[in-house]
Amino acid sequence: MDTKNQGLRGVVVADTKISNIDGARGRLFYRGYDIADLAEKSNFEEVAYLLLHDDLPTSEDLSQFRSALIEARRIPKQMQINMGNWRKDADPMDMLQAFVAALAGYYDEEFSSKEASYDRATNLVGKVPTIVASWQRLRNGLDLIDMDPDVGHAANFLYMMTGERPDAETEKIFDTCLILHADHTFNASTFTARQVASTRAHMYSAASAAIGSLSGELHGGANYEVMRMLLDIGSADGVDEWIGARMDAGGRIMGMGHAVYRTYDPRARILKEMSRRLAEKTGEPWFEITERVERAAIREMRERKGIDIYPNVDLYSASLYYMLGIPMDLNTPIFAISRVAGWAAHVIEEKFAEAAPKPALYRPKAAYVGKDCGPDGCEYKPLNLRK
Numbered sequence: 001m002d003t004k005n006q007g008l009r010g011v012v013v014a015d016t017k018i019s020n021i022d023g024a025r026g027r028l029f030y031r032g033y034d035i036a037d038l039a040e041k042s043n044f045e046e047v048a049y050l051l052l053h054d055d056l057p058t059s060e061d062l063s064q065f066r067s068a069l070i071e072a073r074r075i076p077k078q079m080q081i082n083m084g085n086w087r088k089d090a091d092p093m094d095m096l097q098a099f100v101a102a103l104a105g106y107y108d109e110e111f112s113s114k115e116a117s118y119d120r121a122t123n124l125v126g127k128v129p130t131i132v133a134s135w136q137r138l139r140n141g142l143d144l145i146d147m148d149p150d151v152g153h154a155a156n157f158l159y160m161m162t163g164e165r166p167d168a169e170t171e172k173i174f175d176t177c178l179i180l181h182a183d184h185t186f187n188a189s190t191f192t193a194r195q196v197a198s199t200r201a202h203m204y205s206a207a208s209a210a211i212g213s214l215s216g217e218l219h220g221g222a223n224y225e226v227m228r229m230l231l232d233i234g235s236a237d238g239v240d241e242w243i244g245a246r247m248d249a250g251g252r253i254m255g256m257g258h259a260v261y262r263t264y265d266p267r268a269r270i271l272k273e274m275s276r277r278l279a280e281k282t283g284e285p286w287f288e289i290t291e292r293v294e295r296a297a298i299r300e301m302r303e304r305k306g307i308d309i310y311p312n313v314d315l316y317s318a319s320l321y322y323m324l325g326i327p328m329d330l331n332t333p334i335f336a337i338s339r340v341a342g343w344a345a346h347v348i349e350e351k352f353a354e355a356a357p358k359p360a361l362y363r364p365k366a367a368y369v370g371k372d373c374g375p376d377g378c379e380y381k382p383l384n385l386r387k
C-alpha cells in the first residue's frame with residue numbers, strides 16, 4: 001500500500017499498552033478496561049492513575065496520587081503575574097501551550113529518570129486545569145481563586161474557574177467528560193507528544209507541542225467549531241438547509257467522521273445521553289439541533305459520497321459544555337485538561353519502554369518532488385544576477 005500523503009493512516013509506528021480502539025465495533029479500552037465501564041463507575045483521578053500505571057490503583061495508591069495531584073494544583077505566583085500581562089483576547093490554547101512549556105523555567109526539576117517523569121506527569125495533570133481556570137478569570141478581570149483541597153479534580157477546576165462549587169450532577173457530568181477525553185491511542189496530539197519524547201526532550205516540551213497539535217480544527221479544535229455551527233444554525237428547523245449548503249460548498253461538518261472508527265464513536269454515545277439529559281433539565285435547544293445535525297450529515301454523506309460517517313467525541317461535548325455555562329473557546333483547553341494524562345502516559349512509555357523492541361527516534365522518509373537541476377544541484381547565482 002502506498003502510504004504517502006495518507007497521514008500515516010494504517011501505519012503501525014510503535015507498540016503501546018495504554019489504550020486500544022476497536023474501530024469496527026466502536027469500543028475503546030484504557031489499559032484493557034472498557035471506557036463505558038470507567039465512565040459509569042470510575043472518576044478522572046483513578047483513570048489518570050490507570051493510564052500512567054499498569055492497572056487501577058488500590059485505595060492506598062489512589063489516596064497518595066490524589067494528595068500529589070492536590071499538591072500540584074497551584075501554579076507559581078510569577079506565572080500568574082506573567083499571564084496577567086497577556087492580551088485579554090489571546091486564544092486560550094496559545095496561552096496554555098506557552099505556559100505549559102514555561103513550567104520548565106519555574107522549577108529546578110530533574111527530567112531524566114522514569115520516577116522524575118512520573119512526578120512531572122502529576123505536576124502537569126494538576127497544573128493544566130489551574131492554568132486554564134486562571135486565564136479565564138484573569139482575562140475577565142477577576143481575582144484568582146485558590147484551589148480547594150477538599151474537592152475532586154473535576155469539581156476543583158469548575159470552582160477555580162467560576163468561584164462556585166458545582167452541584168453533584170454537574171460534577172459527575174464534567175468528571176465523565178474528562179474520563180472520556182483522557183486517551184485515544186496514537187491520535188495527532190499524542191503522536192506529537194511521543195515524537196517529541198522520542199528525541200529525549202522532556203515532558204513539558206512534549207506536552208506543550210501536543211497542545212499545539214490539539215488546537216487545530218481537525219483535532220481538538222473541532223468542538224469549538226461545532227458550537228459555532230450550532231449557534232449559526234440557531235434552531236432545529238434550520239439544520240437541513242445549513243448542512244446542505246455546507247456540503248455544497250465542499251466544507252466539512254465538524255464533530256462528524258473519524259479516522260479510526262467506522263461506526264459510532266463510543267464516547268459520542270455517552271456524551272449524547274448526557275447532553276440529552278442536560279437539555280431536558282435546562283430546556284435549551286442545543287441537543288435537539290445537534291441531533292438533527294447528526295441525522296442530516298449522515299444522510300447527506302450517504303447520498304452524496306456513499307460514505308457512512310458518525311458523530312465523534314466533539315459533536316455532543318460542544319452542546320454539553322455550552323449548557324454547563326463553559327465559554328466556547330475553553331472547549332479545547334478542557335480537552336487538554338483531560339488528554340494531558342494520556343500524553344504523559346505515552347511520553348513515559350515512549351521513553352522508558354522496558355521490553356524490546358523499544359521505540360526509536362521517529363524519522364520518516366520524504367519523497368522529494370522539488371526542483372531538480374541534475375546530480376550536482378543547481379548553480380548558485382550571486383544576488384545581482386538573479387531575475
Ligand SMILES: CC(C)(COP(=O)(O)OP(=O)(O)OC[C@H]1O[C@@H](n2cnc3c(N)ncnc32)[C@H](O)[C@@H]1OP(=O)(O)O)[C@@H](O)C(=O)NCCC(=O)NCCS
Pocket residue numbers: 217218219220222251252253254255256257258259260305307309312313314
Ligand atoms: C476526523 C477526520 C479528519 C477523519 O477523516 P478520515 O476518515 O481520515 O477521512 P478523510 O479526511 O480522508 O475523508 C474521507 C472523505 O470523507 C469526507 N468527510 C470525512 N469527514 C467529513 C465530515 N465531517 N464532513 C464532511 N465530509 C467528511 C471527506 O471530505 C472525504 O471525502 P473526499 O474523499 O470526497 O475528499 C474527518 O472525518 C473530519 O475532518 N471530521 C471533521 C473534523 C472533526 O470533527 N475532527 C475531530 C475528530 S475526533
